[in-house]
Amino acid sequence: MDKSAAKEEFTAAVSKNEKKLYVAALSVTANTEDARDAVADALAYAWEHRAELRDQSKLDAWLLRITYSQAKMIRRKSRKFENVDDMQEAFGYESDTSELEFFDILSKARLDNETRRILTLHFLYGYTLPEIADLTGKSESAVKARYFRALRKMADMKGLR
Numbered sequence: 001m002d003k004s005a006a007k008e009e010f011t012a013a014v015s016k017n018e019k020k021l022y023v024a025a026l027s028v029t030a031n032t033e034d035a036r037d038a039v040a041d042a043l044a045y046a047w048e049h050r051a052e053l054r055d056q057s058k059l060d061a062w063l064l065r066i067t068y069s070q071a072k073m074i075r076r077k078s079r080k081f082e083n084v085d086d087m088q089e090a091f092g093y094e095s096d097t098s099e100l101e102f103f104d105i106l107s108k109a110r111l112d113n114e115t116r117r118i119l120t121l122h123f124l125y126g127y128t129l130p131e132i133a134d135l136t137g138k139s140e141s142a143v144k145a146r147y148f149r150a151l152r153k154m155a156d157m158k159g160l161r
Helices: 003-029 032-048 056-077 084-090 097-109 113-123 129-136 140-155
Strands: none
Touching: 003 032, 003 056, 003 097, 003 113, 032 056, 056 113, 056 129, 097 113, 097 140, 113 129, 113 140, 129 140
């Protein structure tokens, strides 16, 4: 593939996944500025290392994995948190409040980052549990255990019924 075609394919993948990448980073960092930085860092890294991706059909998942990794590194460096209600300002699109409500529920449930990631991938992006296991490098049984444990915990929360 020539450089022009590679650049166009990469740009198309970024455009298609921009919102998804931002929400993924936000689910890890819980901070709008950090999420933006994570996406920018991830895209820069992905562009520089694009030759390492062997299967172009997995470009979307690869970008998502890099974004999560960058977001985790930024979160380790910066432990500041924002109120979930403040996140709406950072969305550069017409946000639908269901996503904000989703993050509010995750916040109130006090779930660990890995469980939040699993729920985000499943409910916001539509990945199946086996696909999530593949994306995260965890066993399918570990993903299912976290998923169902979180659902039980949220079902028992007051104010959600």
